[in-house]
Every structure is written in structure tokens, then in C-alpha cells.
Amino acid sequence: xxxxxxxxxxxxxxxxxxxxxxxxxxxxxxxxxxxxxxxxxxxxxxxxxxxxxxxxxxxxxxxxxxxxxxxxxxxxxxxxxxxxxxxxxxxxxxxxxxxxxxxxxxxxxxxxxxxxxxxxxxxxxxxxxxxxxxxxxxxxxxxxxxxxxxxxxxxxxxxxxxxxxxxxxxxxxxxxxxxxxxxxxxxxxxxxxxxxxxxxxxxxxxxxxxxxxxxxxxxxxxxxxxxxxxxxxxxxxxxxxxxxxxxxxxxxxxxxxxxxxxxxxxxxxxxxxxxxxxxxxxxxxxxxxxxxxxxxxxxxxxxxxxxxxxxxxxxxxxxxxxxxxxxxxxxxxxxxxxxxxxxxxxxxxxxxxxxxxxxxx
Amino acid sequence: xxxxxxxxxxxxxxxxxxxxxxxxxxxxxxxxxxxxxxxxxxxxxxxxxxxxxxxxxxxxxxxxxxxxxxxxxxxxxxxxxxxxxxxxxxxxxxxxxxxxxxxxxxxxxxxxxxxxxxxxxxxxxxxxxxxxxxxxxxxxxxxxxxxxxxxxxxxxxxxxxxxxxxxxxxxxxxxxxxxxxxxxxxxxxxxxxxxxxxxxxxxxxxxxxxxxxxxxxxxxxxxxxxxxxxxxxxxxxxxxxxxxxxxxxxxxxxxxxxxxxxxxxxxxxxxxxxxxxxxxxxxxxxxxxxxxxxxxxxxxxxxxxxxxxxxxxxxxxxxxxxxxxxxxxxxxxxxxxxxxxxxxxxxxxxxxxxxxxxxxxxxxxxxxxxxxxxxxxxxxxxxxxxxxxxxxxxxxxxxxxxxxxxxxxxxxxxxxxxxxxxxxxxxxxxxxxxxxxxxxxxxxxxxx
Ligand SMILES: Cc1cc2nc3c(=O)[nH]c(=O)nc-3n(C[C@H](O)[C@H](O)[C@H](O)COP(=O)(O)O)c2cc1C
Ligand code: SF4
Ligand code: SF4
Ligand code: FES
Numbered sequence: 001x002x003x004x005x006x007x008x009x010x011x012x013x014x015x016x017x018x019x020x021x022x023x024x025x026x027x028x029x030x031x032x033x034x035x036x037x038x039x040x041x042x043x044x045x046x047x048x049x050x051x052x053x054x055x056x057x058x059x060x061x062x063x064x065x066x067x068x069x070x071x072x073x074x075x076x077x078x079x080x081x082x083x084x085x086x087x088x089x090x091x092x093x094x095x096x097x098x099x100x101x102x103x104x105x106x107x108x109x110x111x112x113x114x115x116x117x118x119x120x121x122x123x124x125x126x127x128x129x130x131x132x133x134x135x136x137x138x139x140x141x142x143x144x145x146x147x148x149x150x151x152x153x154x155x156x157x158x159x160x161x162x163x164x165x166x167x168x169x170x171x172x173x174x175x176x177x178x179x180x181x182x183x184x185x186x187x188x189x190x191x192x193x194x195x196x197x198x199x200x201x202x203x204x205x206x207x208x209x210x211x212x213x214x215x216x217x218x219x220x221x222x223x224x225x226x227x228x229x230x231x232x233x234x235x236x237x238x239x240x241x242x243x244x245x246x247x248x249x250x251x252x253x254x255x256x257x258x259x260x261x262x263x264x265x266x267x268x269x270x271x272x273x274x275x276x277x278x279x280x281x282x283x284x285x286x287x288x289x290x291x292x293x294x295x296x297x298x299x300x301x302x303x304x305x306x307x308x309x310x311x312x313x314x315x316x317x318x319x320x321x322x323x324x325x326x327x328x329x330x331x332x333x334x335x336x337x338x339x340x341x342x343x344x345x346x347x348x349x350x351x352x353x354x355x356x357x358x359x360x361x
Numbered sequence: 362x363x364x365x366x367x368x369x370x371x372x373x374x375x376x377x378x379x380x381x382x383x384x385x386x387x388x389x390x391x392x393x394x395x396x397x398x399x400x401x402x403x404x405x406x407x408x409x410x411x412x413x414x415x416x417x418x419x420x421x422x423x424x425x426x427x428x429x430x431x432x433x434x435x436x437x438x439x440x441x442x443x444x445x446x447x448x449x450x451x452x453x454x455x456x457x458x459x460x461x462x463x464x465x466x467x468x469x470x471x472x473x474x475x476x477x478x479x480x481x482x483x484x485x486x487x488x489x490x491x492x493x494x495x496x497x498x499x500x501x502x503x504x505x506x507x508x509x510x511x512x513x514x515x516x517x518x519x520x521x522x523x524x525x526x527x528x529x530x531x532x533x534x535x536x537x538x539x540x541x542x543x544x545x546x547x548x549x550x551x552x553x554x555x556x557x558x559x560x561x562x563x564x565x566x567x568x569x570x571x572x573x574x575x576x577x578x579x580x581x582x583x584x585x586x587x588x589x590x591x592x593x594x595x596x597x598x599x600x601x602x603x604x605x606x607x608x609x610x611x612x613x614x615x616x617x618x619x620x621x622x623x624x625x626x627x628x629x630x631x632x633x634x635x636x637x638x639x640x641x642x643x644x645x646x647x648x649x650x651x652x653x654x655x656x657x658x659x660x661x662x663x664x665x666x667x668x669x670x671x672x673x674x675x676x677x678x679x680x681x682x683x684x685x686x687x688x689x690x691x692x693x694x695x696x697x698x699x700x701x702x703x704x705x706x707x708x709x710x711x712x713x714x715x716x717x718x719x720x721x722x723x724x725x726x727x728x729x730x731x732x733x734x735x736x737x738x739x740x741x742x743x744x745x746x747x748x749x750x751x752x753x754x755x756x757x758x759x760x761x762x763x764x765x766x767x768x769x770x771x772x773x774x775x776x777x778x779x780x781x782x783x784x785x786x787x788x789x790x791x792x793x794x795x796x797x798x799x800x801x802x803x804x805x806x807x808x809x
Contacts, residue, residue, distance in 0.1 A: 050553040051720050053761055072760045078553050101757035105726035138750060141733040164719060183548065183719070186531065188729035190719035 006083040007064075010034045011091045012337060023076035023087055024055055028266060035266075036089050037099070037128050039106065039213055040165035041077035043268050048170050049077035052163065054102050054128060058095050061086035073098055096132075103133030106163050109143045109188060110214070117161065119215030121228040124267060125163060144188060151181060151200045154220050154279050155209060159191050162216035168192065168208040175272050176202040192216070203242060206278040210261045210269045221279055222250075222258040231257060233293035238286055242274035248293050249284075256282045262293070366593055368581045368601045369574070370617040373461045379496060381503040384464040390509060392580030396472045397517045400583070405476035409579065411587025413599035418444055418535075418572030419650065419690040420765075421674050425587075430559040431477055432567040440568040441474045441482040442544065443576050446528050446535035448487055450651035450712055451692030454603035455573035457615040459486065459493050463500035467523065469576040471509065472583055474521050477569055481522045484573075485540055488528035497525050532716035536764045537570040539718065550718050551764035572690075574603050595621030598673035602688070608695040609643075611635035624648075624670045625662050628695060641697035645781075648677055649689020651709050652769035654776030655702070656686050682776065701801045702784045706777040707735035713770035724767035727758040731774055738785060741792030748785050752778055 005016040010027045011034045017026045025043075027035045036057055041049030049055075056073040064084025073095060076087070089095060107129060114120045146159035164183065169192070172179040181194040194200060200208070209217050231250040238245045250258040259278045261269035281287065340346050377383040384390070396405055410425030431439060443466070447455040459466055466484070474482045486494050501523055504510045512520050528534050529543040538552035541563050562568020578600060582590050591599045598620035607613045610628065612635040618627060628643065629636045637643050646661040647653060664670055665684035670677065678685045696705065714732040719725040731754055737743045755771035762768070778785055784802040788795040795802070 050763060052722050054722075056761060075553070098757065098761060101761075102722060105722045105730075105757070108726040108730060139730065141730070141737075163722070164725065166720075185719075186533070187714055187717035187719045188725050190725065 008081040008085045010087045036076045042167050045170040058088040058092040099132045103129045117215040118218045124213035156220050161214045167211040171208050171211050176204045203274050206275045207272045225257045226252050235290040235293045236287035244271040365619045392583040393468050396583045402476045408587035412582045412590035417574035432560045439479045440563045441479040442570045443484040445486040445573045448532040451694045452650045452690045453605045454615045463497045465577050469579045472579045483524045485526045488530040533718045604691045604693050606693045609638050609697040610695045620673045622672045644698045645696045647694040649687045650692035653687040653689040657780045702781040703788050707739045709773045721763045723758045724762045728770045741796040743789040
């Protein structure tokens, strides 16, 4: 058991993972405070990742055997950990700077009209830009624009918003048969399109809507019915002969206005659902209601409704220690993690945290 | 340097050399005979290692070492793929080689395939070059009829099928993993690495990808020995290199030079480029294809330390990117003083914007952004902020992408601003003068 675990340190926090685990998965195992953002990687989809470069991290030590740093930033979603690897994410200046650049690149051709976008509020790009971007905008050129395109009668493609993450292509490849949409052309003129305007007609095509991180693929049966933050997600299921039947129902008052797959903490749908569940079952009577959906992290949906995960004090202190090193006095934040743990300040903080957790029970 | 040694092109001028019998009469396929009848695959790999020959496709990775990395699991086929996609602006030597002497490449492919244990090998040729593809296919048919390809080659029991594949019509298909995707019949998007092709390449099998020119050195190396090859050239830049010379020189064309030739001699001697066209003087050189940093005259002729610059991997990169460049694929573009560097940089960036595959965001968005900004500057609509912006965008692309096309797009822009910043500033400060037809910045004028 011990032998086939790899030790990896991410932003000063150590964890053990099975060989073959990626840096991103190892970081998620530690928790959201060290997990890199991911705009193209989508765990349930094979071969996803490596494209958006949002998850770039610094590998400060390749492994226990080869202690050299890797010269380039690495895409954490596709880079496997080695035993003894040391990774810097939020604690590395270069990573933070580069990520600002990635936000800027992804927004370059993306319309900044969130107020009229249906994805607003559950958009990964919005979250990503909010958390990692800068306010200033340096792009003065014209954005590329496309006509809206219907992909079948239930899905609309608004290519202007697409960030070419390829998730929908992998979805169509892996969970529907006879993919007839994909990426055409190259470079910043590349676009998602259907093969000579052929409609995507498939029992599972609706999942492309769920995997799309932005408002490029949207549910035509829901479009502009409501702002997502005014709707209430509920966990529900039904007996379905095509899929797991496990969904979120989105309510406006008593009305089910939308059905989606259940997204996990990382915004990924673990169990894809069929189009019957998604588009045809919009009565409460169609479903067994389980209770309010847990919106763990996802954007404004969780704001004021659900408790935010408390930041681990260990991480907060380590972060402070790294960032305030230069002050160089005797207070605990320029000590090693072990020393920090021994300090009075840390113990006090831990007590506070206990109180906090009790209060929030 | 006296009459220099010709390892590849020695018999290119023999009439009919593209035909099997003429090629054979001039010593062709002697290397193959020796390789198949007197040597083991490992011995060939050893000779290639000793030769020190480095990949001629751009990256300059030692070919023998690459061959040594090839994984050899039991029961899994291995492939050799020859990269003849050659689409980099300024580079046209593989095109010339395949057209002139197809059997040289074919002989090299058989020897290399034998050395690597491949029984099916591919030559991926830039799709626009249909006539070259026809020449190759004709030559392959000849070789097959003569028992040099197919089953039981030369009676030795070794089998090899050689397939010519027309390319997908994109520069990115020359990147080795995009090439493999394209060869598999998919969209030519580069793969994330690892895994490297040596472990999982074509159809997920161990694969070696080498450039046309690299593979064409093997008949000579086998015949004469790796050590003999290593005696040619200078230091770790062994052997000869095909240089595609273009631009404002008197004698543009493809030249086989011994590595180590001084750049000055290459440009000005009559044996080579014969100097800059009459009445003009050299301004700048892109020494290794459009991707590598551009250098002004002073730095291409001499290093920052004042040493004469040589045509070799080490000398051209002396000084790093601050004052050096790269040998790259050997696309040597010389520009005289009538060249507007801003316009030229814009032109290059137009190419990279067009050719980015669009998979990763820094390259997809960054190449388009740089092109748009450069377009504005060139057309009199730039401002001073734009120059630093370009430097910053280039920096944010470099090193952060899936494949080196991102770097290749960033370097020409970054280097042009590094060495010709005043020319960019003149453009943004004097839009009217700068947008006049044929207007080129003159350093003396800028002072006025
Ligand atoms: C955008 C791009 C285009 C490339 N085009 C070519 C090409 O046309 N021909 C080539 O031999 N190598 C090309 N390369 C380099 C190949 O990826 C690879 O390194 C080379 O084929 C290996 O052969 P070598 O070691 O013999 O040079 C290209 C690389 C990039 C990033
Ligand atoms: S449409 Fe959505 S899922 Fe598909 S590539 Fe674009 S952003 Fe990604
Ligand atoms: S660097 Fe450019 S060409 Fe290479 S994979 Fe990324 S987008 Fe494609
Ligand atoms: S999430 Fe890793 S590159 Fe997109």
C-alpha cells in the first residue's frame, strides 16, 4: 500500500496519491484552495484537457529522484505526478501572471455582454476571469463574430462565445454515436460547426450543453426563461431506461424550467443524462424529488444560499508565510510549516476555526 | 573554404539521376547493399550515433539519440515516418531534394527502417507538391520492381512497404504529432506530450519521425562510417546542411554547405550567394526559417563578442536570443535596406495567425492579436503602447502552448522589436510618412 503511493506537495501542502494521478486531481484531493482552474479538462471525458492552459502550474521539483524544476509551466490536468514532486500553483508569481494572460486570451474574442448571456451565473469563464483575471482590458481590436446556429431543434450554438475547449466534441465522440459536429478551420478562425449544417440528432446530444463551460451551447427550451440565480436547483431522479435518470430540476416557482445533469464540486457532470429526461420531462410528477441540490462552489449560485467551504488554516498560514517572507521578523509566518503548527497563533486560529465550525453546524 | 564536400547533392546534376539505373550507376543503393548484407540494425544505429548528425527539420535533435529512444515492445509494430511537409516560409530544401533525387530519400528510408525494425514506413509530403509526390511514387515503383522494396529485399529476408502520403495542406501538419494525427486520417492537431512518438506514435505504436534531409544522410553514413561523417563540419555541428537561400541576394537557391562556413563567406562569396543584389546593402537576416529570431546585419555577421558568426547550430545561437538566433531548418532569408521590418513582421505574423491550429488559447488568440496590432502599426493606426503590448503578448504565448508553433509565432515579433525598435517607433510616430508606398525607415532621418 505505502509503496504504490506517490507523495506530492502542492502549494506547501503534502498529499499522497496513486501513481498515474494528474497534478490537477491531486490538487483537487487537497481541496479547492489549491486546485488549479480548468476550462477544458472534464474528468468524465477521455482525452479532454491540455488545451486552454488555464491550469498551468510550476513544477518546482520534478520528483524525489530528479529534483530539477521543469523549465516550462506544465498543464496540470494532463501531467502526472511523480513521487516527491513539488508543485507551485497560487504561491508562484509566474503562474499567477501567466494565468492573468490566459484569462485575457480567452476573453479576447469573447463578447463581454454577460448581462444578456444565458450562461451568466453558471459560466466557468466568468468565474475564471473573476478569480484570476485583471480588470484592465488591453484588446482594442474587433472581435470575431458569427451567426447563431441551431444544432437540431433543442440546442443553439452561439459561436461568438465558444472558447474552443473541445469538450462538446469529446462528448459527441464518446457518448453519442455518429458525431457530425466538430471543429472546422484553424486558429482564431476555427469554429464549432455541424457537418454541412446537419442537425445533431441523438439521444445524448443534450449533454453538450452541460459540458460547455460558456454560453456557446445552450438549451433552446430554456433560453431566456430566467436568470439562473433566480431559479432553484433540486436533486431528483426517475426510472429511465436510457440513462441514470439522476438530474437537477431547476424551478421557477412551481414550474420546472430546465433539467440538467448533476454537476459536482468541480462543475463536472459525472453521470450524463438522455434527451428524454432533459427535454421531455418537465413536470414535477415525472420525478422523485430528493431535496435541494448542493451547489458547492459554483459561482453566484451558491452565494448567500450555501455555506462556502472554510479555507483550511494550514493553507492560509502557509500562504501568508510565503507571501510575507520578506518582512523577516520573528513572528510565525516566516517559519516552516512544522514550526508554524507549534506556534501559539496557529493554535489560537485552530480554536477559532473549531468555534466557527460549531457555529455553522 | 575550398571546394566543400557534398554528402547529399554530389550527383544531383547528373542528368536523369531521378531514374533508378542512373542513380545506381552513380553509386546509388551501395549504402543499402552494405547495410542489409553486412550490418545489423544495431550497428547502423551505432554509426548514426557516431556521426553526430542532428535532425534537419528544425529542432536539431541528434538523430542517433532519437533512434535510441525508440521503444521496442514485443509484438508491436514500429514505424518510421519521414517528414516532408516543409511549409515554413523560407525553407524549400526538402522539396528540392525529393524532386531532384527521389532515390536518395528512398534508399535512406530503407536503411533507416531496417535499422529501426520497421516494416511499413511513410513519407508525408506537403500536399501542395503533387508533382513531387508523383516523382516519389514513380521512383518507389521502380525500386519495387528491382527488388529494393517489398518482400525479401535484395534476398536478405527483410520486408518493407513504403507509402507516400500527401499532406493535409497546413503548416501545422509538419509538427511531428500533428503529422501523425493527419497520417491517421484525423484533423492535424498536435498532441500533448508525453507520451512521445518514440513510445506512442502512429496508431499508438512506437514511431520515429525524421526530416527528409536527416534520413537522406544515412546512405553516406553507412558507406563511409559515422566517424567520417563527424569529421565534416565543426564541433557538435557535424556534416553538411542544405540551406534554402532567398531574399535580396544575387544567387538564391538551395546550397549544401559544410557546417561551420562563416556567414559572411556564405553571403558574399561567388561560390554561394554572390552578395546582395546590385546597388543595395544587407540590412537583416532570418537565418533558419521564418520562426527563428531576425538579426540585424552586424549581429548576423559577427557575434556580440565580435567573433565571426558561423553557419552552425552553436555559433548561430551564440548569445541566446538577446543577440543570437537559430539554425532551425536552414531557411536563410536575406533582406536589404529596402525592407520594412514592420511590414515583414506583420507578414510573418499573418502566416502564423493563419496556421495556428487553434487548440490552445495562448497561440490561437495570441497569434490573432499580434497580427491585428501589427496590421494597425503597419497601416498607420498604431500607438506607442502597442509596441510593449506586442512584446508582452509574445512573452505570454512563448512556452505556454502545446506545440512549438506558439513559440515560432512569438519569436519573430519579439526579435524584430528587440533589434529594430526604432523602426516600430517611427511607424507609430510618423504614420503619414510610414504608410507611403515603399516607405522604409532610415536611421539618419529619424534624428531630424
Ligand atoms: C509548426 C511546426 C512545423 C514543423 N514543420 C516541419 C516540417 O515541415 N518538416 C520537418 O522536417 N520538421 C518540421 N517540424 C519539426 C518536427 O516537429 C520534428 O521535430 C522533425 O520532423 C523531426 O525530424 P528531425 O529530427 O529529423 O529534424 C515542425 C515543427 C513545428 C512545431
Ligand atoms: S461550444 Fe462550448 S463545449 Fe464546445 S468547444 Fe465551444 S466552448 Fe467548448
Ligand atoms: S501552439 Fe498553436 S499550433 Fe500548436 S497546438 Fe497550440 S494552437 Fe495549435
Ligand atoms: S484545464 Fe488543463 S489545459 Fe485546460
